[in-house]
Amino acid sequence: MKPIRLFVVDDHILFRRGLIGLLSDMGEFEVVGDAGSGEEALRTAPKARPDIILLDVNMPGMSGVETLRALREAGHKMNALMLTVSQAEDDLVGAIMAGASGYLLKNAEPDMLRGTLLDVAEGKSVLSPEITAQVFNVMRRAQTGRSRDLVSGRELEVLRCLARGLTTSQIASQLYISENTVKTHIRHLLEKLEVNNRAEAVAKALQAGLI
Numbered sequence: 001m002k003p004i005r006l007f008v009v010d011d012h013i014l015f016r017r018g019l020i021g022l023l024s025d026m027g028e029f030e031v032v033g034d035a036g037s038g039e040e041a042l043r044t045a046p047k048a049r050p051d052i053i054l055l056d057v058n059m060p061g062m063s064g065v066e067t068l069r070a071l072r073e074a075g076h077k078m079n080a081l082m083l084t085v086s087q088a089e090d091d092l093v094g095a096i097m098a099g100a101s102g103y104l105l106k107n108a109e110p111d112m113l114r115g116t117l118l119d120v121a122e123g124k125s126v127l128s129p130e131i132t133a134q135v136f137n138v139m140r141r142a143q144t145g146r147s148r149d150l151v152s153g154r155e156l157e158v159l160r161c162l163a164r165g166l167t168t169s170q171i172a173s174q175l176y177i178s179e180n181t182v183k184t185h186i187r188h189l190l191e192k193l194e195v196n197n198r199a200e201a202v203a204k205a206l207q208a209g210l211i
Contacts, residue, residue, distance in 0.1 A: 003030040004121045007050035009041040009067065010034075010083070011059040015106075019054070019083075026114055038062030042070055050078050052120055055100075057084035057091045065094040072099045079120050083113075087130065102126040150192050151210065158185045163202045163211050 006029050010016040016034055023029045033048035035041040038055075039062050045053055053071070055064035062070070068080050081102040082095045095103055101120045104113065105128045116126045151159070154175075161171040168186075172179045186198065195201045205211045 004028055004052060004117065005030050005032045005048070005050045006117070007032055007041070007045045007048050007053045007078075008034040009036075009038065009045070009053065009059075009064065010056040011036050012056075022110060022113075026110075028114070028118065038064065038067030038070075041067050042074075045071070045078070046074070046076050052079045052081055052101075052117060054081050054083050057082055057086045057095065065091065065098050065100075068095070068100060069098040079123070081116065081120050081126075104128050105130055151189065155185050155189050155192075156210065158182060159189060159201065159205050160211050162186070162198050163205070 006023055008016055008020055008023070008031060010019065013036060016036065020031050020034060023031050032050055033044055035044055038059055041053070041055070042062075053068075055068060057064040059067075064082055064084070068082075071078070071080075079101045080099060081104060082091075082100050083104050083106060084091065085106050086092075087105070092103055101123070102116050102125065104116050104126070108116070108128065119126045157175055158171060161174055166174065168179050168182050171182045175182070186201075189201050190196065190198075193201050193204050195204055202211075
């Protein structure tokens with residue numbers, strides 16, 4: 001089986017050389033090049049034809065995320081693993097949006113690094129366990145934002161009334177609208193939230209942070 005070709009990008013030369021030495025000792029990999037900056041990587045990585053490029057996120061000049069984005073815009077398809085100390089949400093989301101297949105913290109054990117690289121080589125997406133919760137938090141907030149955009153202001157008022165256990169007639173009285181209008185709003189809410197009844201609508205709204 002041919003070794004997986006790797007290209008390492010990190011501005012800290014001692015870390016870069018240590019990482020190259022570690023990877024070179026692993027039989028599954030071949031380090032075909034390295035760079036100390038994003039700008040250098042853009043010039044040299046495509047010529048090395050790596051299967052995976054390992055990128056530090058925070059580097060002087062062009063960041064790892066910017067480098068990956070530029071590589072993608074230039075049409076280069078190599079898989080990318082971000083190897084960094086950063087747990088910042090902006091870095092994580094930026095890397096994923098730029099097309100990274102993995103995001104691994106530099107405190108990872110060698111066996112985890114090996115397993116992550118093998119997974120990335122197979123086309124899998126891998127995240128450090130320490131940052132998985134952040135991804136879910138981002139997704140929840142994004143879902144909340146989409147739900148808020150989906151539901152109108154009046155429908156949100158009806159939702160709040162439903163959460164208080166008010167009947168159709170009580171909601172009509174509370175909002176100074178007809179019962180038929182309340183029923184119309186509820187029907188639209190069920191459709192938009194993709195639920196079957198009022199209780200499910202309230203539960204989903206609570207889960208999404210709408211009310």
